[in-house]
Amino acid sequence: MAKPFRETLKTKDFIVTAEAGPGKGSNTEKLTEHIELLKDKVDGLNVTDNQSAVMRYPSLGTCLLIKEHGGEPILQITCRDRNRLAIQADLLFAYSRGINNVLCLTGDAIDTGDHKEAKPVFDLDSVQLIHLVHTLNSGKDMVGNELDGGVDFCIGASATPSADPIEPQLMKFQKKLDAGVDFIQTQAVYDMDELKRFMENFHKMDHIEGVKILAGIVPIWGAKMASYMNESVPGIYVPQYLIDEIDQAPKGTKAAKGIEMAGRLVRQVKEEGICDGVHVMAIGREERVPAILEAAGI
Amino acid sequence: MVIAERKPLGEIRNMLAGYKRILVVGCGTCVTICWAGGEKEVGILSSQLRLASSKDGNELSIIEAVVERQCEKEMVEELRDKVQEVDAILSMGCGVGVQTIADIFEEKPIFPALNTTFIGMPEAEGLWTEKCGACGDCLLYWTGGICPVVRCAKGLLNGPCGGTRKGGKCEIDPEKDCAWVLIYRRLERQGRLDLMRKYYEPKNYRAVKRPGKVQAMQA
Amino acid sequence: MTGQNKKIIAFCCAESAYRAADRAGRLGIHYPDNVRVIRVPCAGRVSVLHILKAFEKGAAGVLVMGCQEGACRHLTGNIRAKERAKYAEDLLKEVGINGQRVKVVNFGPDMAQKFAREIEEMVEKIKEE
């Protein structure tokens, strides 16, 4: 059985998490393969919740699968698809089945997904969700009723180090820290100077004791894919010099080059001690995560 | 001001299939100002309908009329004689106008010629943009007069989200400014950024029990 | 009803197109006689409703003839006419009438040849259908 993530956060000096993206359908074969492959290599396995507003196998279901296989799941919850009743109910269920790490996200807009005519919920936003989890942790529901059987979640949130303009993002980040989080998994970072500036800002903020920052790593496998992400995946800004680098890699060696580049980023974060760990999001290429970690010397 | 937009002709003609005598009613207030359902647009739609039906060889007789304000019972009442002479009514008012006419002339089928889109203001000549969502609990006092409930794609109270694009643009549309970046810049200029640093509780989305009702005190 | 008696209505700006039409007559330049000229003070006076009503009353083609761009005495008359013709075209397409039947033409007061040619072109166009 994997160690609870909250312990790992306290004890381990370089934390590695990865992301398992469920497919569109009830067949969980491939998903299980990914879980088996990654569960022992990472300290926590995030599960996306209808990523990019595309309808998929549920995040809660995948977490249960990870628990059954002895992994340490991190449940991602977005505010796009559920209102405050549904979110609280899901959290109670998750905790009762041993899932006690949650990443609170606002969620991608409906327009970026494949059900463009759906009614967006956004009853809460990420900061309000963090407050909600704390309320549940204190044994009460959102309107103050006592819970028969409480919960105790390890709470995570995200941040966008390369946002432009950066000041509004930093203010939002401060609100999340004020609300109280245990760990932060950032959006994809590529420019280490930007990340360093972000970390400098972080150290000047308050309520940061014990908060672990994991740098988000999204490997790129080709120039077209990278520019597509820039264009339509929210919160991702791949700098041109990296797009050119992957572009120059001869055909057929793109995968290896992608792994090498991602590995280089992870190693730099580790060796220069920029963050407390990394969160590798391989978006559909989970099988390459071990190779990336290897390339980074982990 | 209520903003509306005319439905495509094809959709309107499908609604009117089988009806021979139609009353096309414009409204002289909001939809005139936003060029959707005023007297001129009534003329244009009626002319289109006559042209289309004569082209298909079926006869169609149209009476054109304009009510000062379609959401007032007394003003809609003036249509009574014309309504007798027709099989169906095509209203070019906003959704409220359509329903006021429907309530008064219950025996006659009523069809909307417009799509009521939002409460907004003229941005440029012929261009209107949404500014208010009538949420019933106005919070413009702490956002520097920019409404995130309507102008932020996700209606966040503790914005911005992580998806803002380079240059402070919105996640869903590179042309659209992120409302929260606009709020940040305005509050910064006014030196009131602490308003944005504050945490805001989840919004009371039932401030107005829908469908809303307002009972004013007897003046 | 439309296209049956094949009339063309030409809204002519009194400052330019109308004078070009007169000049064509004076120079003996002949053109098809199924055009009916309606004199307007400026091409900007022609509204989309006039264009649609012209078709409704049986016109097979409508020409809105204004001054050269930049030479309009009222600065924006001819540009507005162009935008309105575009709107009228879309409205006609919705009805199933070929949008080409509406056309905005820019004139100088002495362009008699061009006036005749534009009428001939439109007569050709309405014959095709």
Next chain:
Amino acid sequence: MPVKIGLFLCDCGGSLRNIDFPKIRENLAKLEDIAFVKISHNLCLEEGEKAIASRILGENVIRVVIAACSPELCEDKFMRLLEGLGLNPNLLSIANIREQCSWAHERDVTKKALELIRMAVNKARLLQAVERGEVPVNKEVLVVGGGFSGVKSALELSQLGIRTTIVERESALGGKLRELGGFYGVETSPKEMLGSMIKAIEEDKNIEVLTSAEVARVQGGAGDFTVRIRKGGKESSRSFGAIIFATGYRTEILPQDFEVEPGGNIISQQKLVQMLQAPKKSERRPETIGFALDFSDENCRLPTLSTLNNALLVKEKLGSEVYVFCKNLKVDSEGAEKLYQEARDRGVVFLKFEKPPQIYGENGQVKVEAKDVLLGEEVTLLCDLLVAEEKTLPSEGTESLSSMLNLEIDSRGFYQAENIHLYPVASERKGIYFVGNCRGDLDLARASTDVSSAVMNIYEFLSPEGAIVEVEKVKADPQKCRACLTCIRICPHKAIQLVRVDSEKWVAKIYDLACDRCGICAAICPAKAIKFEGYSDEQILAEVEAIGEGL
């Protein structure tokens, strides 16, 4: 009682052979509201007019349709004729059966002629009378800018008995007059001219001068402008009938044209004039002075003039060597040709070049290298001083003033005249005029002609007849108007304002004096509230209606 229409057909002396007039008469006489159908041969002559007069007076006709030649030729004459008979001239509708019918087609066009006449008859049925009336007009004029053109305008207006107010941004009148060296060939120097002008202004009770004052806001339309003037921190509002802009120009050296930084021995024309008028003892007399001209800007009438003037001034005062580097000297200003000859006679050397000369600083002097077109070889000259080329630009504030008043400015930023050939001094808004250099670089003579034509325009505009207009020919119906501001925003002549009707409802009001009768507002009004009498929607659609009727 149906409308009684008198219909006159003119067969232009029998020359319109491809029209069967009796057939048309027989067809139209049947219509019950046609009083009579008179065929004649020469309506345009004396005889024809008498025929019209007698028939109209004979029968109580209240609408007249004339089928004849183009309205461009006969409309005004027939309108005056009707007026003479006590009939409102707008109750006339003309069918063009000559140029656009008989002459335009070979074969028989009786059918087309009939249809054209039916169109005119349909329109005539709906015509309404439009009375002429005088619009109260404020007789005072505002002159913005106190330079030569501004002051001259005020003086000339005052001679015609018109009160003017000059608003001048600087603390004293004069503008460029205070900077220019001299108008060579004109005896009085700028200083004396300014002096005499100011004396005339002071003695003239018709002219009020407000210095260090600025126009803050302008509202209203032709004949009735309300102008807020800011002076000494206070704003006062005054009303005027017309406004003349005489805001002049400014000159600027274009640093990027020189490798060497201006200043030191590269100076402006103005600095040269100051040196000549008040030579400081300490300065060494410059041996050679060079002038650089039209490097980058073709429209350089003024720089050419000031170069020639100052070159002669240098010859007269210092007698030093003078070189003028130019591409092609523009001498089309008044007396410029003579000035050029005199300069040549006094020994000023003109060097013509294709490409702009290279200019370097060299131990305190300016080295100029250029390929002289006439000599066909590279020429290098050392000058103690180089008077740099200056670009003429509109004076500061032209941009903001024009946007405040919705006036057009041309690509170089000067005010855009309504029609550069026919009405060079008029803006596209009636009652607002531009004189002098605020509309492009003009020499003294051209500026004076500007002033007199603007003054004449204003005199006519403010005279009793000038304010006679067809009252409410284009009118926004207060009942139907929704004050949606569309017409106000798009009117090219800014002739429409929002006004309160019986002190509560806002509606659009069209100012007859400023309205140029184009009808763009009537076409765009979403409530069809604007009626353009003579070209109303109903009247235009009535003409369209006739097309369906055929024979």
